[in-house]
Amino acid sequence: MIPVSDVQVAAGAGDRWRTNATLFERAQRVMPGGVSSPVRAFSSVGGTPYFVESAKGSRIRDVEGNEYIDYVQSYGALVLGHAHPAVVEAVASAAAAGTTYGAPTEREVLLAEAICDRVPGCEQVRLTSSGTEAAMSAIRLARASTGRSRLVKFAGCYHGHSDALLAASGSGAATLGLPGSMGVTEGAVGDTLVVAYNRVPNLTEEVACVIVEPVAANMGLVSPEPGFLAGLRAACDEVGALLVFDEVITGFRLGQGSCASLIGTQPDLWCFGKVIGGGLPIGAFGGPREIMRMIAPTGGVYQAGTLSGNPVATAAGLTVLSTLDETSYAQLSQTAALLARGILDVAQAAGVKVQVPVFGSLLGIAFTDRPVRDFEGARRAAEGSAYTRFFHAMLRRGVALAPSPFEVLFPSLAHGAEDIGRTIDAAREAFAEVREGVS
Numbered sequence: 249m250i251p252v253s254d255v256q257v258a259a260g261a262g263d264r265w266r267t268n269a270t271l272f273e274r275a276q277r278v279m280p281g282g283v284s285s286p287v288r289a290f291s292s293v294g295g296t297p298y299f300v301e302s303a304k305g306s307r308i309r310d311v312e313g314n315e316y317i318d319y320v321q322s323y324g325a326l327v328l329g330h331a332h333p334a335v336v337e338a339v340a341s342a343a344a345a346g347t348t349y350g351a352p353t354e355r356e357v358l359l360a361e362a363i364c365d366r367v368p369g370c371e372q373v374r375l376t377s378s379g380t381e382a383a384m385s386a387i388r389l390a391r392a393s394t395g396r397s398r399l400v401k402f403a404g405c406y407h408g409h410s411d412a413l414l415a416a417s418g419s420g421a422a423t424l425g426l427p428g429s430m431g432v433t434e435g436a437v438g439d440t441l442v443v444a445y446n447r448v449p450n451l452t453e454e455v456a457c458v459i460v461e462p463v464a465a466n467m468g469l470v471s472p473e474p475g476f477l478a479g480l481r482a483a484c485d486e487v488g489a490l491l492v493f494d495e496v497i498t499g500f501r502l503g504q505g506s507c508a509s510l511i512g513t514q515p516d517l518w519c520f521g522k523v524i525g526g527g528l529p530i531g532a533f534g535g536p537r538e539i540m541r542m543i544a545p546t547g548g549v550y551q552a553g554t555l556s557g558n559p560v561a562t563a564a565g566l567t568v569l570s571t572l573d574e575t576s577y578a579q580l581s582q583t584a585a586l587l588a589r590g591i592l593d594v595a596q597a598a599g600v601k602v603q604v605p606v607f608g609s610l611l612g613i614a615f616t617d618r619p620v621r622d623f624e625g626a627r628r629a630a631e632g633s634a635y636t637r638f639f640h641a642m643l644r645r646g647v648a649l650a651p652s653p654f655e656v657l658f659p660s661l662a663h664g665a666e667d668i669g670r671t672i673d674a675a676r677e678a679f680a681e682v683r684e685g686v687s
């Protein structure tokens with residue numbers, strides 16, 4: 249161990265002490281697991297996380313000067329790639345005018361308008377600072393609006409880390425093999441029913457809402473099967489429950505607005521986040537005016553935030569939304585399709601059984617010979633060491649995937665033909681390592 253004082257002295261750029269390993273060691277002394285969010289610690293794939301120095305477009309660079317083609321893209325918060333000049337400019341000029349006021353701003357109005365204009369049926373939104381808050385508050389609103397307490401969620405769907413929603417969520421909790429979380433009381437999850445994705449559950453009149461990722465992207469990528477979302481809509485209508493689409497990943501990533509229009513099923517409430525903040529902390533939930541007016545101050549559902557609707561985050565988000573058009577989404581889908589095709593081809597050539605599901609700009613990699621349709625399938629595909637080996641083999645070749653088999657790949661508009669080619673070349677060699685069991 250290096251004494252903290254020495255490390256601080258040695259922390260200048262280019263210093264030989266300033267490595268991923270030394271930073272991780274220092275981080276672990278002062279932060280649980282050395283990270284601010286669990287998946288980043290590489291617990292499920294092992295090894296030392298790379299500490300980022302900077303990033304630009306599709307590329308990310310660590311403190312040791314290694315460069316990677318980045319498919320994490322802040323778990324989907326970025327869609328234009330890192331440090332897009334227009335976003336950097338918007339953030340800089342917003343910050344120069346003050347970073348937070350605790351009073352309303354024009355940009356909140358513009359962002360709310362941008363969301364409502366692009367999401368038919370979503371007439372009002374409340375901005376938050378994270379997707380977690382958006383989902384938590386949407387549930388509170390659904391309960392208030394129906395006067396009921398039960399909520400139904402699907403195993404493997406992640407809706408942030410609020411107590412009631414942490415039961416059998418995918419993503420980080422799945423990575424760590426935790427069923428939910430310690431510290432969450434039975435009371436907090438007593439009204440949460442967890443059911444299997446892609447099967448329409450029987451609902452009772454105690455159910456306030458059903459919350460779902462319309463395209464599940466926190467247990468790898470699991471698309472809704474035909475009839476699933478329409479079936480949920482009908483089941484909710486039958487008992488008077490609200491349908492909540494958690495579109496923190498899918499919103500503004502699969503098309504301009506909600507994926508409801510792509511899928512043909514309309515929810516009652518939406519949750520957004522990630523893309524709409526352009527890489528800064530944000531979330532939003534929205535729905536029809538008659539439900540949304542129950543939120544304080546017009547109604548009795550309390551919901552608030554010191555930094556909600558933050559002027560810098562709204563500037564970044566507005567810039568991203570105004571940059572995206574139909575051509576952008578066509579390009580994103582094309583990139584994902586080319587990657588999926590290429591990855592599948594080289595896997596098959598290597599004799600490795602893999603599924604590479606795609607939905608618009610999202611793609612997943614699951615080491616199984618069967619399509620994954622629910623969390624059980626996702627768990628089975630994540631057993632064994634194939635993903636771990638693939639992950640490290642790719643990283644050694646300069647391609648950064650998420651350090652967990654339960655995450656998806658997020659190609660951005662900055663990922664070009666060269667990135668795709670290099671990724672597929674790396675995958676060809678990585679699958680050979682997976683097949684040979686070389687770690």
Ligand SMILES: *Cc1c(COP(=O)(O)O)cnc(C)c1O
Pocket residue numbers: 377378379380381383406407408409461466494495496497521522530531
């Ligand atoms: C990321 C995510 C959240 C939580 O958003 P945070 O900003 O991390 O709190 C909620 N729902 C889904 C579907 C997500 O992917």
